[in-house]
Amino acid sequence: MEENNNNHNSSFSALLSAISSASELPEPDVEILTSGGLRIPAHSSILAMVSPVLENIIDRPLKHRSSERVIPILGVPCDAVAAFVGYLYSSRLREDEMEKYGIHLLALSHVYAVPQLKQRCTRGVSQRLTIENVVDVVQLARLCDAPDLHLKCMRLIAANFKTVEQTEGWKFMQDHDPFLELHILQFIDEAESRKKRTRRHRKEQSLYLELSEAMECIEHICTEGCTTVGPHDMEPEKKTGPCNKYATCQGVQLLIKHFASCKRRNNNGGGCSRCKRMWQLLRLHSSICDQPDSCRVPLCRQFKLKAQQQKLGDDALWKLLVRKVLSAKAMSSLSLPKRKREEEVRETMGGQMIRNFIL
Numbered sequence: 001m002e003e004n005n006n007n008h009n010s011s012f013s014a015l016l017s018a019i020s021s022a023s024e025l026p027e028p029d030v031e032i033l034t035s036g037g038l039r040i041p042a043h044s045s046i047l048a049m050v051s052p053v054l055e056n057i058i059d060r061p062l063k064h065r066s067s068e069r070v071i072p073i074l075g076v077p078c079d080a081v082a083a084f085v086g087y088l089y090s091s092r093l094r095e096d097e098m099e100k101y102g103i104h105l106l107a108l109s110h111v112y113a114v115p116q117l118k119q120r121c122t123r124g125v126s127q128r129l130t131i132e133n134v135v136d137v138v139q140l141a142r143l144c145d146a147p148d149l150h151l152k153c154m155r156l157i158a159a160n161f162k163t164v165e166q167t168e169g170w171k172f173m174q175d176h177d178p179f180l181e182l183h184i185l186q187f188i189d190e191a192e193s194r195k196k197r198t199r200r201h202r203k204e205q206s207l208y209l210e211l212s213e214a215m216e217c218i219e220h221i222c223t224e225g226c227t228t229v230g231p232h233d234m235e236p237e238k239k240t241g242p243c244n245k246y247a248t249c250q251g252v253q254l255l256i257k258h259f260a261s262c263k264r265r266n267n268n269g270g271g272c273s274r275c276k277r278m279w280q281l282l283r284l285h286s287s288i289c290d291q292p293d294s295c296r297v298p299l300c301r302q303f304k305l306k307a308q309q310q311k312l313g314d315d316a317l318w319k320l321l322v323r324k325v326l327s328a329k330a331m332s333s334l335s336l337p338k339r340k341r342e343e344e345v346r347e348t349m350g351g352q353m354i355r356n357f358i359l
C-alpha cells in the first residue's frame, strides 16, 4: 500500500476540517499520532464512547501532569487512520476509502473493537477478494477472527489453487507461515472429498428419482395407455411420435412387451435379466401403491398378497429402497415444477433407468 504523507488526500484533510468545524463540540483534547508523524486532533469523549480499547488508553493515568494526550496508531497508512477516525465520528465510510484501505480498516476495527465497522469491512473486503490478494486476506481474517471472510478466502483458494500458487502472496506465505500453508492444503483436501461425497449422494438421489419416475410411468402406461402398450380394455393411442410425458416411457413399454412374451421368464423373473428388472419394477410399484384394489398395474395385488402371506419384502434393503423412492417422489413433486424436473431428468439420465436398476 502506498503511503503518501506529504501529500495526504481527501480523507485526512476532510477529517481535519470536519473535526475543527464541529461547533457543538468542545476543543479537541487528544491527538492521534499516525505513521509519518502526522497528528489528528480528536475528542477523547467520542473516541471512548465508540471504542472500549481507546477508552482504556484514554483512562490510563498520565505520566506527567503536563504531558499532552497522544494516542499512536502506527503501522498503517496515515489516510487509513484518518478514515478510521472519521468513521468513529460519523459512522460513515466512503466506498473509495473501503476500496483503498478496507484491509487496514478491518485490522483497526478488530484491534480497537469497533464491531459495526468490522462487519462492514469484512463485507467490503470479501466483495473485493481477488486471486492476488486472497492469501494476504486469509491471514488477516485469521488474525482478526473473521470466520466468514476466512471461509470465503479458503474456498476461493481451493477453487483456484493453480493460479493462487503462482502469486507473490502465496510464495511469501510459504516462507513465513508453513502452518497456514498446511492448513490451506488440508482444507483443499477436505473440500475435494466433500465434493466426491456430494457427487455420490447426487448420483444416488438421481437413481431414486428415476425409479420414482419409472413408477409414475408404469402407472401411466397401465392406466391411460401410451404409444404401443396400454390396458387390456383399451386400444393404445394411435400416434407415431414418442411419449411426451416421460423420457423413459418408450423403454418401459418395450420392457413390458418383452416381459409379456419372454420365453425365459419364470415366476420370479429369474432366468432373463430384462424380465428380472421388470419384475422388480412391478414389485416396487406394489410396495408403494396405495390403491391396490383399483390399481391396473399387473401383479400389483398379487405382490401385496404375497408380501402379507410370506413376509416378502421384509428385508431391510428393500424397505430402504421403497422409502427412498417414496421420498424422492415426494421431494420431486414438492420442490420443482414438473416441466423443469422432467427436463432435468432427461438431461442427467436420459433413458438409463432400466440399465441402472440393478438390485
Ligand SMILES: [Zn+2]
Binding pocket: 220, 221, 225, 226, 227, 243, 244, 245, 246, 249, 250
Ligand atoms: Zn407414455
Ligand SMILES: [Zn+2]
Binding pocket: 258, 259, 262, 263, 264, 265, 272, 273, 274, 275, 276
Ligand atoms: Zn425376458
Ligand SMILES: [Zn+2]
Binding pocket: 285, 286, 289, 290, 291, 292, 295, 296, 297, 300, 301
Ligand atoms: Zn398398484
